[in-house]
Ligand code: FES
């Protein structure tokens with residue numbers, strides 16, 4: 025069978041799997057019933073098999089483009105020993121997870137954790153199901169299971185050569201007591217995992233068939249849009265519903281909480297048109313004097329403040345710096361940024377006093393369920409969430425469930441009617457969970473031989489955890505601020521060995537809601553550290569690669585990633601005329617990443633010619649998918665570095681759509697070569713770490729090309745002429 | 746009331762004439778393949794063809810259209826996903842989240858119609874759609890693959 029037909033058949037099956045989820049019917053059919061309708065057997069929580077041998081693999085994490093659906097299915101299928109061509113996937117619902125004692129574990133999809141956090145239990149899920157299938161076949165043949173093997177969805181009794189397919193024994197297998205222990209395969213022997221297999225979810229994205237949250241249609245559904253007070257800390261003072269309530273299609277104009285108004289209409293366009301016409305007076309709240317300038321001043325005050333939270337300390341950096349002959353110091357800054365997912369925030373809710381249901385593209389179905397229950401005022405058991413495909417997530421759709429809350433509050437005012445709420449792009453831009461803003465002062469001492477003898481890295485600025493996850497704080501300190509800068513740890517430790525090192529944080533929290541933005545704090549930390557390391561290399565008169573080699577000697581994995589990127593760009597050969605090269609490396613989200621960039625500047629315009637990236641994520645589940653994530657990371661990271669800034673003025677954000685919040689497009693996109701250099705033995709994340717090396721590699725290359733050091737992002741604010 | 750020819754079918758649609766084509770397609774015609782990304786002609790997620798030319802339907806009021814004009818959406822680009830661009834896209838597994846991809850494909854189809862062998866510079870100039878997931882390089886590759894003529898039936 026040709027690949028095209030295989031894939032399209034598979035996509036048909038994905039389509040039918042979502043029909044099982046009830047999307048096309050409008051209302052949810054519990055998948056136990058749906059499975060029964062197809063005589064499918066749930067062998068265990070992860071694996072459902074139909075009599076025709078189709079395998080449905082359950083995926084708890086959310087697909088938002090990063091490929092986790094395919095990757096996690098590969099891991100289960102690998103252990104299950106099933107025929108990959110017969111695999112489809114489905115999402116269990118958060119309510120089912122709750123009802124079944126969280127059998128599918130954590131639904132949260134963020135921190136590049138989809139695979140690295142769940143690989144073990146999903147593989148065990150596949151292996152357990154395989155053993156149950158083998159036992160069922162052996163029981164039927166009355167032979168010891170140890171004489172049977174499974175491969176490609178077929179169980180073979182080796183001595184006799186008898187064979188039976190999974191579909192024939194699945195029902196019996198479901199009744200077998202699961203083995204207590206299973207042995208997982210050595211990744212060396214993988215046949216499905218580790219291979220660059222085609223994604224399972226492509227075909228419907230090419231024909232308009234894929235249903236996103238904004239596309240959902242339910243019988244009797246109405247449409248809504250909201251407007252929340254754009255001033256942080258402000259609220260609704262008054263509004264005049266009569267100004268729009270007679271407009272075509274308008275069903276209801278409502279206030280849903282202190283800050284937010286909603287219009288419900290027959291169509292979304294009618295709701296939006298009425299909302300635009302609605303007379304609203306805002307109470308602008310206490311922050312109207314806050315601007316980007318005032319925030320920058322506030323952060324500047326933290327750069328030399330006496331009090332700071334200390335995270336990383338070796339030797340006596342302040343002492344060594346005071347006594348040093350040669351010190352170098354620089355101040356860097358990183359702005360607020362919006363996630364700007366391509367699909368604006370949205371959710372659809374139906375509320376009755378007995379039950380609240382929400383259909384939503386979410387990175388964390390369980391957080392959506394909790395938000396729905398709270399907004400509905402119903403026990404969580406009386407609520408349910410159906411996850412839809414995400415038009416981008418990037419961290420906006422995980423922790424923050426404001427849109428779920430709003431959609432339920434709207435639905436609550438019209439019980440029984442499903443209402444789809446979609447934000448305008450403007451709403452999305454003005455009500456972000458913004459990448460936090462920080463500044464950083466770095467001071468280092470160099471000895472006569474160009475060795476870094478001491479370094480103090482003072483970060484000043486906003487804590488995400490203080491605002492959104494206070495339970496993660498440690499005695500007032502936000503440990504996440506130091507992402508990639510810890511001395512030890514599997515999540516991300518600093519590769520440089522410096523005898524006197526101090527990294528601390530003066531927390532300064534402006535009244536702007538911060539959030540987890542793809543790459544999170546690793547982004548600015550790598551920009552600061554990797555730019556400054558090159559400043560030191562230049563001050564020492566040493567080639568930046570050679571300079572880093574010496575500092576990374578105790579951290580071979582960091583160095584190996586850097587060497588791979590440097591080699592790929594041809595670091596040892598001269599750059600083309602007018603072209604500058606720059607490097608960056610960091611460890612974060614459990615992976616070692618590096619980038620090398622080539623840029624030139626003509627008439628004040630920078631062109632990025634080429635990027636070479638290297639990633640060591642330990643084990644690689646789908647190398648083609650890793651390449652796509654790495655390429656995408658440069659688009660996300662460079663959009664931020666070149667253009668990304670949300671400006672505060674008068675207590676609210678200025679940029680409200682893509683004409684003012686520019687992002688990278690085709691013409692700016694460099695060629696990206698990705699080198700995957702897995703060293704094995706650990707499981708690192710892929711979706712985020714590379715973003716952090718994009719900006720410093722390019723800004724270092726820009727310095728090499730022009731001698732201009734960029735210390736404040738985004739680049740668009742700097743003149744290169 | 747608007748009379749529109751959408752994917753070859755003439756339809757009378759009861760709608761305020763100021764309504765942008767995008768929302769008529771999505772809400773009245775039930776064709777949700779064209780997406781809302783910005784509403785101000787910036788992102789291209791809403792790209793459809795009018796008489797073969799790509800346009801951003803989020804800023805085009807239906808009153809500006811006549812029944813003679815052929816509107817083609819992603820759903821009408823081919824019957825079964827067999828347009829050379831769709832096949833090239835499938836072969837290279839271009840989409841990530843996919844939300845921008847209908848618009849990307851329609852923009853690319855418009856480009857190939859008037860320029861069957863576009864250069865990199867042509868692609869840069871014509872494909873100005875936004876993809877936040879960062880599929881640009883694969884979009885470029887897929888356009889070139891489609892332009893180079895895919896085999897009638899894929900054999901790989
Ligand atoms: S939605 Fe039309 S260009 Fe963005």
Ligand code: FES
Nearest residue numbers: 842843876877878
């Ligand atoms: S594939 Fe997600 S926005 Fe383009």
